[in-house]
Amino acid sequence: MQEQYTLTHLKNNKWLAYLLAAVFLICAMVIGISVGTVSVPISFIFRVICVEILHFPIGEEIDPMYTNIVMNIRLPRVILAGLIGASLAIAGAAFQGLLRNPLADPYTLGVSSGASVGAVVTLFFQLSLPGIGLYTLPLFSITSAFATILLVLLFARKVDRSMKVETIILTGIIFSSFLGAFISLMIALTGDELRQIIGWLLGSVSMRGWEYIKIMLPFFILGSLLLLFSARELNAMSFGEEQAQHLGVNVQKRKLLVIASASILTGAAVAVSGTIGFVGLVIPHLARLVWGPDHKHLLPLSILTGAGFLILADLVARTVISPTELPIGVITALIGAPVFAAILVRKRGGRR
Amino acid sequence: MxxxxxxxxxxxxxxxxxxxxxxxxxxxxxxxxxxxxxxxxxxxxxxxxxxxxxxxxxxxxxxxxxxxxxxxxxxxxxxxxxxxxxxxxxxxxxxxxxxxxxxxxxxxxxxxxxxxxxxxxxxxxxxxxxxxxxxxxxxxxxxxxxxxxxxxxxxxxxxxxxxxxxxxxxxxxxxxxxxxxxxxxxxxxxxxxxxxxxxxxxxxxxxxxxxxxxxxxxxxxxxxxxxxxxxxxxxxxxxxxxxxxxxxxxxxxxxxxxLPEELPRSEKNIQINEQNLKVTGQFIKLQTPILLKTLSSGVTGSGFGWHHTFINRHVDHSYDCTDHASEMKEYLKANGFTPEETVGMMTAVNLQDAAYRFYEEDGIEAFIVVTAGTGNAVDATSSRRTSYKPTPGTINAWVFAGGLLSETAFVQSMITATEAKVKALFDLGVKDPVTATLATGTSTDSLLIAASQRGKSIQYAGPITPLGNLISKGIYECVTKSLEKYKRRYQV
Incomplete structure (x- = not known):
């Protein structure tokens, strides 16, 4: 009873929801920067940030080692993890709303398979385009992700001119399976690059630096803004496409916009970090359970909690058997699945 | 536009x-x-x-x-x-x-x-x-x-x-x-x-x-x-x-x-006669094994309907008529009848004076039951309003016809039965005590036409049709017989 009350209370108080989510994200960031093989005291973190980012002279010398660790290693890593978590979570929320299926995730339409094919091909053939060197992989990956979603949409349109979401889901599954077979084929044929490929597929945000953030950021801003401006249409479309049309939503246009935006976010995230599972499924679901299904709030809250969650997952991945790093996708599933299960049981249990 | x-x-x-x-x-x-x-x-x-x-x-x-x-x-x-x-x-x-x-x-x-x-x-x-x-x-x-x-x-x-x-x-x-x-x-x-x-x-x-x-x-x-x-x-x-x-x-x-595919129309007709009837001091009861289609002016079950129990109940002439419909329902329930399946009438005349007879001619059947009293005899054509006198008097008539009657036949049966009743009153010289003219009925007469809706299809029941014939003959005879008993009892 008490719990039900708390849940209802949380749903009704949106400001409290944003405050909680923001505090969660900030705490996750601070802990993520502070904890590691070398521990950085929290006071130092703030001082470094004051000096290096805000250029605010605080008049005392900071140990250059801390500055180096914070500015070159931990901060970019935490920000990148946050961006990826946020992208996957908001894309997941959008896909779930659009496909009217709480079990949909950003990978449902085959975007991740497309991105993976690009990345695996790069690793398999040891490709390195002149001029961009290291960034060959994200570039290939993001291109093949977009090519895939384009093909999925064209194919779905060919099958069914009105492009019902059911058709799009089926087309996504067909493409996923097909591309998945390609990836498996390359894994089977590979020798030395096996560990590299598997490592990439399981996802990682380590050793990416500020450059990857620069790749990621424009896609994140564009995709998120487009989705945030589609919140009301997503609400309408979760009652069915015809119903949304009756309410005045230009369903065809808006559907493509949402798919494109969510795919941009997913493709970019997969390209820079590999296929990190579970964030895009669990975070929106969780946010919906706690704060209700209204996309106006669900989308921004998913961004905040998704970012915080992936930062913490990355922290666990690199500290649990330090100095060896675990793939972050393993951690998200290991933490996410039981937490999700527990919440589901309590929520459903309370309803009966 | x-x-x-x-x-x-x-x-x-x-x-x-x-x-x-x-x-x-x-x-x-x-x-x-x-x-x-x-x-x-x-x-x-x-x-x-x-x-x-x-x-x-x-x-x-x-x-x-x-x-x-x-x-x-x-x-x-x-x-x-x-x-x-x-x-x-x-x-x-x-x-x-x-x-x-x-x-x-x-x-x-x-x-x-x-x-x-x-x-x-x-x-x-x-x-x-x-x-x-x-x-x-x-x-x-x-x-x-x-x-x-x-x-x-x-x-x-x-x-x-x-x-x-x-x-x-x-x-x-x-x-x-x-x-x-x-x-x-x-x-x-x-x-x-x-x-x-x-x-x-x-x-x-x-x-x-x-x-x-x-x-x-x-x-x-x-x-x-x-x-x-x-x-x-x-x-x-x-x-x-x-x-x-x-x-x-x-x-x-x-x-x-x-209309459901299997209608009981083709089934064998059932006969309704004296065996279905029971006369006690309290009421005359007729019950049938199947629901009959009815058209009546009873206290319960009036208008068109389907009923299997028919009650003509004796009430004292001092009976309070203010809410007779619900009182009648209560009475039926108290005696173990379902008001919804019952056509109920009341009369103040002695039920022993009831006259009933089964008629059959050319394969057409009709069973007629009448209770009659003329205490409130009225000339319907007289323009003056007549007042009640505390003598029992109502003519309740039941007609049970064998066959499948059209709605026209139901209404014509009512007309024919009423005409026969009026003729019987004329021939007995019953007079409206207020106007001293010949009476056409009493102030509270009731009539029931019921049919099994099985067997032979009957379209019309005017006075020259076979069914109309039986009804006029039956009503005339039964009203006459019942009124004669009534006259003997009250010495009028």
Whole structure:
């Protein structure tokens, strides 16, 4: 009873929801920067940030080692993890709303398979385009992700001119399976690059630096803004496409916009970090359970909690058997699945 | 120009073939327009075309004088709202969130903020549909009827001029069906809301709609008032079933009833005679193993009906008549009879004076039961009002006819029986004590015609028909016999 009350209370108080989510994200960031093989005291973190980012002279010398660790290693890593978590979570929320299926995730339409094919091909053939060197992989990956979603949409349109979401889901599954077979084929044929490929597929945000953030950021801003401006249409479309049309939503246009935006976010995230599972499924679901299904709030809250969650997952991945790093996708599933299960049981249990 | 919706020669459907062809009609402002037709006749397709979610191959649909294809989705949503038959409910929105979505088309700009007017319209829509009290509840917590009202409120929040409904009464219980349709009717009258609705139930459609459109295989069979459209032969041929058309008891609209395939018409007739009758000091009782179709003026079971128990009850002449109908029901219940299945009459005459006889001629049967007293004898043609005297006097007559009687035969039986009764009174010289003229009956006479509705079909029962013959002879004889006993008892 008490719990039900708390849940209802949380749903009704949106400001409290944003405050909680923001505090969660900030705490996750601070802990993520502070904890590691070398521990950085929290006071130092703030001082470094004051000096290096805000250029605010605080008049005392900071140990250059801390500055180096914070500015070159931990901060970019935490920000990148946050961006990826946020992208996957908001894309997941959008896909779930659009496909009217709480079990949909950003990978449902085959975007991740497309991105993976690009990345695996790069690793398999040891490709390195002149001029961009290291960034060959994200570039290939993001291109093949977009090519895939384009093909999925064209194919779905060919099958069914009105492009019902059911058709799009089926087309996504067909493409996923097909591309998945390609990836498996390359894994089977590979020798030395096996560990590299598997490592990439399981996802990682380590050793990416500020450059990857620069790749990621424009896609994140564009995709998120487009989705945030589609919140009301997503609400309408979760009652069915015809119903949304009756309410005045230009369903065809808006559907493509949402798919494109969510795919941009997913493709970019997969390209820079590999296929990190579970964030895009669990975070929106969780946010919906706690704060209700209204996309106006669900989308921004998913961004905040998704970012915080992936930062913490990355922290666990690199500290649990330090100095060896675990793939972050393993951690998200290991933490996410039981937490999700527990919440589901309590929520459903309370309803009966 | 008052037609809000004008459809001209529309054809279209799915890829392979046209579901609809040559559809043209107009709907006026404030009209409640019903769309009828068998499954697969294209009703839903037509509604989808009007609501703009389904393109059509040819023809045009004009809404407020403008081609539907020239509307944007938002503009159309401000003119037309749809109450869907089903709605996806993947997520559990609250009632208010759901209704607020109805304002989508009215909001502008990137931020699409909720204006005070939006808030007001949402509130009004929730009040009109009676859902304000649970605005914070979640959709999945509501019953089917409540959810229907939420979506109705959502449609109203759109402030449409036209409301489209696809079988709105589906899944609703009886009271909600009536409530919803009454509400729609009221809105169409008071606010000039135009309602176009698909109906499965012909009777509901006939009761509430101003005009009906009957679709058959994607073409218009007929457009018109319920009386024009709901013709028995038309409905039978379109729906390929046999029905019977009746008059609604209080509203001048046609009603249809289905006829089950196996009717007891062919079954063997059953005979009703003295063996079914029991006379006690309290009442005369006749019970039959099957329900009989009856036309009577009894205290219970009056008008047309189906009954298997017939009671003629003795009451004292000082009986308080203020609420005799409910007192009679209580009496029947107390004696183990079901009032709904019983034609009940009362009389103050001594039941031992009852006269009854079974008649048969040329395969036609009639069993007549009469109790008669003339204490209140009245000349119906006398213009003066006569007052009651405390002497027992009522003529109650029962006619049980064998055979399948038409409604005409029932009414003619009543006429024939009454004429025979009047003749008997004349021949006995019974007089109205006030006017001293010959009496035509008493002030409280009752008559029952009952038929097994099995065996031989009988169309007419006028005085020169075989059944009419039996009735006039039987009533004349029984009234005479009973009155003679009455006269002996009271020495009048």
């Amino acid at each position: 008052t037609e809000l919706l004008k459809i001209t020669n529309v054809a279209g459907g799915y890829k392979e073939e046209n579901v609809l062809d040559g559809i043209s009609f107009e709907v006026q402002k404030g009209e409640l327009f019903g769309v009828l037709g068998p499954n697969g006749s294209g009703k839903t397709t037509l509604l989808k075309m009007i609501s703009g979610v389904m393109p059509f191959e040819q023809g045009e649909i004009m809404i407020k004088g403008k081609d539907i294809n020239k509307y944007t989705a938002k503009e159309l949503a401000k003119s037309i709202a749809v109450l869907p038959q089903h709605s996806a409910q993947a997520f559990s929105y609250t009632v208010k969130e759901t209704v607020s979505l109805g304002r989508y088309a009215h909001q502008r700009g990137w931020l699409q903020s909720f204006s005070p007017r939006d808030e007001e319209m949402v509130k009004t829509a929730m009040e009109q549909t009676g859902i304000s009290s649970f605005e914070d509840h979640h959709l999945h917590e509501l019953s089917g009827g409540e959810r229907q009202r939420v979506f109705l409120a959502q449609a109203l929040a759109q402030e449409p001029q036209i409301l489209l409904l696809d079988e709105p009464t589906n899944h609703l219980d009886l009271s909600f069906q009536k409530e919803l349709l009454d509400q729609l009717k009221q809105w169409s009258r008071e606010r000039q809301l135009t309602v176009v609705s698909i109906f499965h139930d012909l009777n509901l459609a006939g009761l509430f709609c101003d005009r009906l459109l009957l679709l058959e295989n994607g073409r218009i069979n007929r457009i018109g008032t319920p009386i024009e459209v709901l013709k028995q032969e038309r409905i039978e041929s379109v729906f390929h079933t046999s029905i019977e058309k009746l008059a609604h008891p209080t509203v001048p609209k046609p009603q249809m009833v289905l």
